Amino acid sequence: MTKVLIAYGSKHGSTAEVAERLASVLRDASSDVVAINLAEVRKSSWPKPADFDACIIGSCIRIEKWLKPMRKYVAKHKEALSGKPLGIFVVSLSVCAGKDGHAKEKYVKDFIAENGLDANLSAAFGGVLDISKDSNLSGMMRKIMQAAADDMRKDSGLDIKENEKNDFRDWEQIEQFARDFSSLLKNPQ
Numbered sequence: 001m002t003k004v005l006i007a008y009g010s011k012h013g014s015t016a017e018v019a020e021r022l023a024s025v026l027r028d029a030s031s032d033v034v035a036i037n038l039a040e041v042r043k044s045s046w047p048k049p050a051d052f053d054a055c056i057i058g059s060c061i062r063i064e065k066w067l068k069p070m071r072k073y074v075a076k077h078k079e080a081l082s083g084k085p086l087g088i089f090v091v092s093l094s095v096c097a098g099k100d101g102h103a104k105e106k107y108v109k110d111f112i113a114e115n116g117l118d119a120n121l122s123a124a125f126g127g128v129l130d131i132s133k134d135s136n137l138s139g140m141m142r143k144i145m146q147a148a149a150d151d152m153r154k155d156s157g158l159d160i161k162e163n164e165k166n167d168f169r170d171w172e173q174i175e176q177f178a179r180d181f182s183s184l185l186k187n188p189q
């Protein structure tokens, strides 16, 4: 069985659910998958890419950046990551707010170039904007995200509902990414 590592960074859980869906599709296609949120695990327990046949790395975007633990992980393991099949994804709101090009350029392409990675597959997925009363955001952060939601509505006409969890993830796109990665493992280029 091909051993696949999905190392990701998620703050409020939506990227974690994306990573779990990728893992589930890959498991159905007979891969042995470890999916781990590096933002929740001590650095000393982070897995090594060298112990896997292939890796997928991903992060949610916060203030234009990958989460810090992911940036640290990639900087530390960039050689090992590039020596095997590598998939890269981000989860972001720009993708669904009419800035798909910005997300692919800045969060994916620039990140790959900055770290000298050799990625076989990459994608920018839409994320979740939770401005409901039950969201994990602090009062101040919720206000900031509500203001961001107003801007997004104005700029892109995106249908963002007030006081709701707005989920812009496209599960078909996410599952297709996993199927493409699985094909890559079965037919290495």
Ligand SMILES: Cc1cc2nc3c(=O)[nH]c(=O)nc-3n(C[C@H](O)[C@H](O)[C@H](O)COP(=O)(O)O)c2cc1C
Residues within 6 Å of the ligand: 009, 010, 011, 012, 013, 014, 015, 016, 060, 061, 062, 063, 064, 065, 091, 092, 093, 094, 095, 103, 126, 127, 128, 129, 130, 141, 145
């Ligand atoms: C404080 C904060 C800052 C964010 N900054 C950006 C950003 O700069 N660009 C972007 O496209 N999305 C941004 N987002 C949207 C997140 O990437 C999106 O909500 C994602 O689904 C969060 O993933 P998580 O639930 O795994 O933490 C931001 C979200 C929050 C809460």
